[in-house]
Amino acid sequence: MFTLKVDNEVCLKLIQVHDSVKLFQLVEENREHLREWLPWVDNITAPFQYEAIIPMWLQQFAENNGFYAGILFKGELVGSIAFQQIDWHNRFTSMGYYLIQKAEGHGIMTRSVQALLNYAFFHLGLNRVEIRCGEKNVKSRMIPERLGFVKEGKIRDGELLNGRFHDLILYSMLARDWNQTGTN
Numbered sequence: 001m002f003t004l005k006v007d008n009e010v011c012l013k014l015i016q017v018h019d020s021v022k023l024f025q026l027v028e029e030n031r032e033h034l035r036e037w038l039p040w041v042d043n044i045t046a047p048f049q050y051e052a053i054i055p056m057w058l059q060q061f062a063e064n065n066g067f068y069a070g071i072l073f074k075g076e077l078v079g080s081i082a083f084q085q086i087d088w089h090n091r092f093t094s095m096g097y098y099l100i101q102k103a104e105g106h107g108i109m110t111r112s113v114q115a116l117l118n119y120a121f122f123h124l125g126l127n128r129v130e131i132r133c134g135e136k137n138v139k140s141r142m143i144p145e146r147l148g149f150v151k152e153g154k155i156r157d158g159e160l161l162n163g164r165f166h167d168l169i170l171y172s173m174l175a176r177d178w179n180q181t182g183t184n
Contacts, residue, residue: 003065006115010108012069015057019070020050022077026100030041033101039139039161060085069100071112071171076102081112083120088125093120097143104139113143121175128174135167144171148178 004013015023024047027034035041044050061067066083079099086093095116099109109149113131119128131149133140145151149171158168 002061002069004069004115005120006111008166009074009106010111010115011072012112012115014061015068015070015080016053017051017054018135019077020054023047023050023070023080025146026037026077026079030100034098037134037140037161038150039100039159040079042162064088071099071108073099073103073108074108078108080111081109081116083116086126090128091126092130092164093126094130094132096131097140109143110146114147117147117173117178121178125178126175128172131171134159134161135169141169141171147173149173150177 001016002012004012006012024044027041027044031041057068066085068080068082069082070077071079079097081097082095083093084096086173095111095113097113117129120129131144131145132155135141135154150173152172154171155168155170157165159166
């Protein structure tokens with residue numbers, strides 16, 4: 001099973017089927033906070049939905065095509081982070097993440113993204129990692145900006161969210177740039 005110790009407080013752990021209820025509770029308790037930027041939140045209405053989704057995520061991991069990991073802060077599940085799919089021919093992936101409201105402001109996501117960048121570039125040998133954030137999602141955009149990602153541009157009407165399209169900002173980090181940042 002995939003586990004990545006980020007530091008003494010944060011650990012990333014592959015999401016398993018037995019995490020279904022806890023994952024649902026996390027979404028349920030943070031629904032209003034999460035639905036502002038995540039289009040799938042309103043579609044998750046019961047734990048059994050995760051029982052159907054998680055085996056697909058585990059299969060994706062088994063096929064070396066990305067993964068979904070829980071973010072644990074001091075042993076408590078506080079969010080999720082993922083390599084949504086890996087394009088092995090072009091050696092790139094897209095990263096997605098979310099954090100519950102009470103866990104914000106502790107540097108958890110910045111540290112988690114930083115650890116996964118190290119994993120992507122030094123373990124998997126990828127060349128490029130992308131992050132797409134809602135243009136107005138300032139907190140999410142701070143993560144790639146803080147870590148030195150390049151802002152490549154805007155994807156106009158890139159995502160349907162709560163019945164309306166909104167623009168996404170596309171960020172990227174290349175292996176050669178990550179090696180030079182000194183943050184790894």
